[in-house]
Amino acid sequence: MKNPTRGLGGVVVATPVFYREQASAPAGLALDFDAYAEHCRWLVDNGCHGVGPNGSLGEYSSLTDEERRRVARTAIAAVGADATVIVGVHGVGSHQAVRWAEAAAEDGADGVLCLPPTMYRANESEVIAHYQAVAAVGLPVMVYNNPYDTKVDLTPRLLGEIAAIDNVVAVKEFSGDVRRVLEIKEHAPDLQVIVGADDVLLEGVLMGAAGWFAGFPNVFPAETTRLYALAEAGKLDEARALYEPIVATLRWDTKTEFVQAIKYGLDRTGRYGGPCRPPRGPLTDAHREQLTADLDRAIAALRES
Helix, strand or coil, rough: CHHHHCCEEEEEEECCCCCCCCCCCCHHEECCCHHHHHHHHHHHHHHCCCEECCCCCCHHHHHHHHHHHHHHHHHHHHCCCCCCEEEEEECCCHHHHHHHHHHHHHCCCCCCEECCCCCEEEEEEEEHHHHHHHHCCCCCCCEECCCHHHHCCCHHHHHHCCCCCCEEEEECCCCCHHHHHHHHHHHHHCCEEEEHHHHHHHHHCCCCCEEEEHHHHCHHHHHHHHHHHHHCCCHHHHHHHHHCCCCCHHHHCCCCCCHHHHHHHHHHHCCCCCCCCCCCCCCCHHHHHHHHHHHHHHHHHHHCC
């Protein structure tokens, strides 16, 4: 059930969307909202604390506006009474991001995840103005530092300024530099630091991160939630024993093909992942071979744990 003391922390899973073939749909692929709702429910029933629709893993940039709104509503309807729903509101400019934040508020989301302006390398004053506009909607805001995709780095010093904005409560930190957890706390003591990359989960939580906005828990929800709980409790030996054999799989969360990899992981474990819409294409043979090996090692280790 929802834990108000957790805020936007805990294990929140960035959810993929699922398609079925339909000639009239964009790229011939129509969203399967029933499959998406079932997946969100399955994640929460397996211990995850929340879901994050309309992130990069959810292919938000390949969806129509109508689809994107319905994805958020579907997640909220599926798990909103029992888990946190943090809706991605990424946009080219603040007017687009504000519109998605307003929609999320109307639909009953618990918070929003927001990148700096996409498709434009904003300067610091523009980044601050962007977050001021989104935060003014009134929902709790998790800012998202992804310097690889946006070319904008929300440094600990800049986060100290952003954290002063009312309703900004957390940062999804995707730089991969675990030294930043403590440095962010120095500049913004009240800002929740959320691990944003799967393959630094243990390191980030041991340094005091308050949550994990994650990709591969889509494939292994119960096991990775247990990993998070062990890390949070400081049970290092048990956490390492679980973490080390699966970390090669978790590294796929930071690769260009992370969406395809996670969907393939679902297929490999007997659920459904399926295809992606363009521009994402299928995995190459080499990627599939390596990912299969990494997944099979993880699956074997988890069966023994």
